[in-house]
Amino acid sequence: MNDLALDIRHLSKRFPPNVTALTDASLTVRRGEVHCLLGANGAGKSTLLKIVAGAHRPDDGEMLIGGRNVELKNPQQAREAGIAMIYQELDLVGQMTVEENLMLGYTPHRFGIVSRARRSARVKEALARVGAGFSASARVETLSIANQQLAAIARALTCDARVVVMDEPSAALNETELKRVFQVIREITAAGVAVLYVSHRLNEIREIGDRVTVLRAGRTLETQALSEVDDRALIAAVVGEHRELLERAERKPPRDALALQVTRLQGAQGLDVRDLEVRQGEIVGLAGLNGAGRSSLLKGLFGASKVDAQVRLFGEPYSVRTARQAIRCGVGLVPESRKSQGLLLDAAIYRNATLVHTRRLTWFSHAQAKQRSEPVLKRLQTKFDNLEQPVRQLSGGNQQKVVMAKWVIDGTRLLLLDEPSRGLDVGAKADLYALARSLAEEGAAVLVASSELDELYVNCDRIWVMHEGRNVACFDPLHASRDQIEQTILMGTKA
Numbered sequence: 020m021n022d023l024a025l026d027i028r029h030l031s032k033r034f035p036p037n038v039t040a041l042t043d044a045s046l047t048v049r050r051g052e053v054h055c056l057l058g059a060n061g062a063g064k065s066t067l068l069k070i071v072a073g074a075h076r077p078d079d080g081e082m083l084i085g086g087r088n089v090e091l092k093n094p095q096q097a098r099e100a101g102i103a104m105i106y107q108e109l110d111l112v113g114q115m116t117v118e119e120n121l122m123l124g125y126t127p128h129r130f131g132i133v134s135r136a137r138r139s140a141r142v143k144e145a146l147a148r149v150g151a152g153f154s155a156s157a158r159v160e161t162l163s164i165a166n167q168q169l170a171a172i173a174r175a176l177t178c179d180a181r182v183v184v185m186d187e188p189s190a191a192l193n194e195t196e197l198k199r200v201f202q203v204i205r206e207i208t209a210a211g212v213a214v215l216y217v218s219h220r221l222n223e224i225r226e227i228g229d230r231v232t233v234l235r236a237g238r239t240l241e242t243q244a245l246s247e248v249d250d251r252a253l254i255a256a257v258v259g260e261h262r263e264l265l266e267r268a269e270r271k272p273p274r275d276a277l278a279l280q281v282t283r284l285q286g287a288q289g290l291d292v293r294d295l296e297v298r299q300g301e302i303v304g305l306a307g308l309n310g311a312g313r314s315s316l317l318k319g320l321f322g323a324s325k326v327d328a329q330v331r332l333f334g335e336p337y338s339v340r341t342a343r344q345a346i347r348c349g350v351g352l353v354p355e356s357r358k359s360q361g362l363l364l365d366a367a368i369y370r371n372a373t374l375v376h377t378r379r380l381t382w383f384s385h386a387q388a389k390q391r392s393e394p395v396l397k398r399l400q401t402k403f404d405n406l407e408q409p410v411r412q413l414s415g416g417n418q419q420k421v422v423m424a425k426w427v428i429d430g431t432r433l434l435l436l437d438e439p440s441r442g443l444d445v446g447a448k449a450d451l452y453a454l455a456r457s458l459a460e461e462g463a464a465v466l467v468a469s470s471e472l473d474e475l476y477v478n479c480d481r482i483w484v485m486h487e488g489r490n491v492a493c494f495d496p497l498h499a500s501r502d503q504i505e506q507t508i509l510m511g512t513k514a
């Protein structure tokens with residue numbers, strides 16, 4: 020028996036008229052291995068995975084599954100060949116229940132006629148395996164993004180795949196959920212299933228991966244065992260140059276004037292923030308466990324959730340009930356879930372990048388919108404063909420940059436960022452924080468929530484730790500150790 024579950028040879032893919040997503044991609048995935056795919060935003064990872072899943076047809080090259088040459092014409096054929104795909108954009112049907120969605124994973128062809136009760140039992144078993152805390156009869160659109168992701172993974176499990184392909188599953192999951200998914204990955208690989216796994220996070224790849232292939236501008240570089248390659252080499256391979264991305268950047272000290280002054284902000288689920296201030300020119304981080312209240316605080320400040328608060332913004336009393344009011348006051352939020360909250364997927368890039376403007380200033384001409392969005396998109400090194408393209412055609416990370424651009428363009432005075440680096444490659448992450456820094460230096464204030472402490476540590480002037488709805492301790496990263504902060508995140512009190 021062939022020990023190669025998947026053998027990809029010289030695949031190429033163009034999107035007419037002039038995008039070349041893949042030029043020459045080759046890699047092999049062994050049975051029982053977790054093969055990681057790493058690469059900059061727009062490098063072609065999702066395109067490659069979609070070819071494997073039968074969602075795109077390659078222009079050139081060939082593919083073997085279990086040693087047999089296949090030409091997949093559609094996702095159904097890929098499923099029949101034993102490929103299960105977990106997409107970067109979730110592809111469950113919102114109006115259907117979890118169970119109905121999972122049933123879609125069954126191909127009558129492979130399973131013959133299976134009784135409803137048996138299928139139902141399998142669905143439940145798969146949900147239990149991923150640790151789903153929701154019922155099989157819940158409608159998918161009522162679930163959080165994380166739970167939808169878990170349902171998608173459960174669906175992959177129910178169809179007895181030979182190869183499971185995962186496109187940035189971690190982008191929507193918290194630490195506990197991800198641990199659970201890793202556990203499932205270990206179980207299925209021990210049983211011989213092969214996994215092709217995309218992520219931008221090196222620590223994650225190191226934890227779960229056996230081998231890694233870097234994809235740069237549509238071409239695969241040499242595959243390496245993870246035990247034989249260090250982070251620097253991987254980063255250099257991804258961004259194609261040597262960049263100092265892991266060190267603290269030189270910063271001007273913040274000004275004395277206060278930009279944001281939260282005396283008190285209270286809301287649902289025990290949210291109770293007191294005496295949190297951000298000065299002009301300052302970047303303040305929010306660290307904490309999932310559910311610690313960071314997103315709720317940001318949403319409350321943005322008028323996107325109901326709070327009872329006493330807040331001043333640039334010295335003026337600030338109280339908003341809607342996002343529209345917040346925007347008018349110069350407050351911008353880059354939300355955690357960009358798909359459902361941040362973008363109109365079928366509208367042109369420049370319209371998305373200027374949503375704030377075009378909604379507020381009806382006379383704002385399209386030409387001006389383009390003129391204003393272009394430099395910011397360039398600064399974030401957004402990869403696109405032209406500004407008229409629908410956002411849907413951009414790679415996941417580049418969509419995230421469009422969301423960022425929207426708020427930067429509008430001359431935001433208070434920028435609220437919720438997990439902004441999710442889905443961004445290492446270089447893009449650095450660009451994003453460089454942009455936040457330059458906004459701050461122009462006098463804006465930035466409040467950023469992230470579950471990656473390293474990122475806050477390197478980029479923030481101060482870090483507030485939140486625990487069970489409260490802001491419990493504030494740290495200066497120049498003086499506090501990471502351990503100290505981590506301890507506080509877990510315990511809820513300063514050690």
Ligand SMILES: Nc1ncnc2c1ncn2[C@@H]1O[C@H](COP(=O)(O)OP(=O)(O)OP(=O)(O)O)[C@@H](O)[C@H]1O
Nearest residue numbers: 034040060061062063064065066412413414415416
């Ligand atoms: N349907 C499409 N039409 C036109 N261009 C597309 C389409 N899908 C992808 N592209 C382009 O192909 C290139 C590769 O995109 P892909 O989504 O594969 O990148 P990626 O490596 O997954 O990036 P990310 O890390 O941001 O998710 C990008 O330039 C993207 O804009």
Ligand SMILES: [Mg+2]
Nearest residue numbers: 065107414415
């Ligand atoms: Mg992608």
